[in-house]
Amino acid sequence: MRITSPEFEDGEKLPEKHGYPRENTSPELEIEGVPEKAESLVVIADDPDAVEPAGKIWVHWTMWNIPADADRIAEDEAPGIEGTTDFRKTGYNGPNPPDGEHTYYFRLYALDTELDLEEGASREELDEAMEGHIIEEAELTARCGRLS
Template identity: 50%
Template sequence: MRLTSPAFADGEPIPDRYGYDFENVNPPLAVEEVPADATSLALVVDDPDARESAGKVWDHWVVWNVDPATGDIEAGETPDGAVVGQNSYGAAAYGGPKPPDREHTYRFRLYALDTELALDRGSTKAELQAAMADHVVAETELTGTFAPR
């Protein structure tokens, strides 16, 4: 399984447009090579570098029950039929990068699951992780960086 973005290469800077203080829309993503036995996909975008400044990993986007046939996720769009969880900004939405101190690395982690999840909109990343335990058939990661502006 592969996750890429036409907006930035793995490990490279995420364009300003996708930052919290700019357009605050999710970057476009391309999903490829999803296993045939996947029933749904889950996507988590977080900032592990926030532990140093915020004391915890900062969650930017938590999405599940994405159709495994989804090939492209357009900028500013949540995949049709997907459910969005609560980010660390307190909203059930995408919340872009906004590092307070220095350049941070952001992880876009995609999971192929053997089931759909019965979680309500606004559930947290921790609740998603608990629900998908023992259901992950494949996973992949794309990273990008963002520095304070």
């Protein structure tokens, strides 16, 4: 399984329009090779580099129950149910790290079920619901520095 973006290559800079306080829109993501057994997909975007200043991995986006036959997630679209981020908001919340350049991870999970979670569920609730249901996963990284 693979997750890519037509807007940036793995490890490259995230276009500034996807950051906060710019347009703050989620990037377009392309999906390939989803296992036939998959019933749904999950996307999680987070920032492990935030552990030093924030004391935890900072969650920028969670979305689940994306149809397993999806081959792309268009910019600023949510074909699934979105959870609450560390910004205390649902939906995508773009990067603008307070210190230097951070690496952001867009992780894609193929699950053998749909999740029974309400909109606005936390990352912890999502992780717990996914436990034992992950068939395959893939990741895409992007870098972003302070936006002024």
